[in-house]
Amino acid sequence: MTDRASAHSVASGAPVRPSLAERAAACPRDASFALAVAYDGAPFAGFARQPGQLTVQGELERALSVLLRREVPTVCAGRTDAGVHARGQVVSFDADAAELAGRTARSFQRSLNALVDDRMAVSRVVAAPRGFSARFDAVEREYRYLLFTEPFRPVLFAERAWVVGKPLDLGAMRAAAAHLVGEHDFKSFCLAASAVGKPTTRFVREVTVEPGEVAGEPVVVVRVVGNAFLHSMVRTMVGTLVAVGLGRRDPGWTAEVLAARDRSAAGENAPAQGLVFWRVAYEGVVGRLLAGGDAWERAPWPCFAEDAPTPGVGGAPVESGGVPEGGEC
Numbered sequence: 001m002t003d004r005a006s007a008h009s010v011a012s013g014a015p016v017r018p019s020l021a022e023r024a025a026a027c028p029r030d031a032s033f034a035l036a037v038a039y040d041g042a043p044f045a046g047f048a049r050q051p052g053q054l055t056v057q058g059e060l061e062r063a064l065s066v067l068l069r070r071e072v073p074t075v076c077a078g079r080t081d082a083g084v085h086a087r088g089q090v091v092s093f094d095a096d097a098a099e100l101a102g103r104t105a106r107s108f109q110r111s112l113n114a115l116v117d118d119r120m121a122v123s124r125v126v127a128a129p130r131g132f133s134a135r136f137d138a139v140e141r142e143y144r145y146l147l148f149t150e151p152f153r154p155v156l157f158a159e160r161a162w163v164v165g166k167p168l169d170l171g172a173m174r175a176a177a178a179h180l181v182g183e184h185d186f187k188s189f190c191l192a193a194s195a196v197g198k199p200t201t202r203f204v205r206e207v208t209v210e211p212g213e214v215a216g217e218p219v220v221v222v223r224v225v226g227n228a229f230l231h232s233m234v235r236t237m238v239g240t241l242v243a244v245g246l247g248r249r250d251p252g253w254t255a256e257v258l259a260a261r262d263r264s265a266a267g268e269n270a271p272a273q274g275l276v277f278w279r280v281a282y283e284g285v286v287g288r289l290l291a292g293g294d295a296w297e298r299a300p301w302p303c304f305a306e307d308a309p310t311p312g313v314g315g316a317p318v319e320s321g322g323v324p325e326g327g328e329c
Helices: 004-011 020-026 056-068 105-115 170-178 233-245 253-260 284-291
Strands: 031-039 085-095 120-128 140-148 182-185 201-214 217-226 275-281
Touching: 031 056, 031 284, 056 085, 056 105, 056 120, 105 120, 120 284, 140 201, 140 233, 170 201, 170 217, 170 233, 170 253, 201 233, 217 233, 233 253, 233 275, 275 284
Parallel strands: 085 275
Antiparallel strands: 031 085, 031 120, 140 217, 140 275, 182 201, 201 217
């Protein structure tokens, strides 16, 4: 069975990724697990581990190595750049049942939160089918970007928004955003160096531009939902839409930017602090447990029983070949 994200990536020519069955066969441990993670991106040098730098992955792997008494490699749903925040990042790792003997999902979560940097938090720990990957099994990712248009600094959330300081034409931005929906080659919206030799076609299901409110102050929220994203893709999309909203470009310009397949054709890269990795969607049991509520605390632990359902419609395993990389935003 091929999930909906796989269908889009196969059509776009992205390299085929290993299926869940193939990953399970290669998994060196008894089971796989998923963590729902939130973090304030300001103090971190991005998600990915870097020697001598404070990173989200580095903190998680350090905490896991203390608890499991060995090195624990992790995989994320999408690497975020320095300064980018996350509300619903998902990270997977593998472990043996014996390593978790005597622990519950809740106690493991508490232990992780006691060990990681205070600017991040693990909200859920979910037992997943062996071979589960936060990256390959994701079927949809959502990012949200905050824009502040008032002519003063929003002191209560200044580090969570791009302070544009001028009114934006939301109607024009919506018209421009419509050109970005669907399957396109987003090379113009990707950091040029990271696009070399890699497929740059992605499927974007939805781009919305709506008024909102944070800490009692009015904001504009740009919401982008798609199967996967390229490096800086969302921030470049937002920078391009803001240029339209300020009247510097007309809405049809975004179609021209797409067609150019050249980063220099697009708008500026919006500042990192306004971007939040909002959520990641998965099919089946794992997706439901990560989505919300407290059901994750009562789910089978430390690993699924032999007859427990695996991710997929009706319990059928998801064949994840073809899902593109989560990207870096």
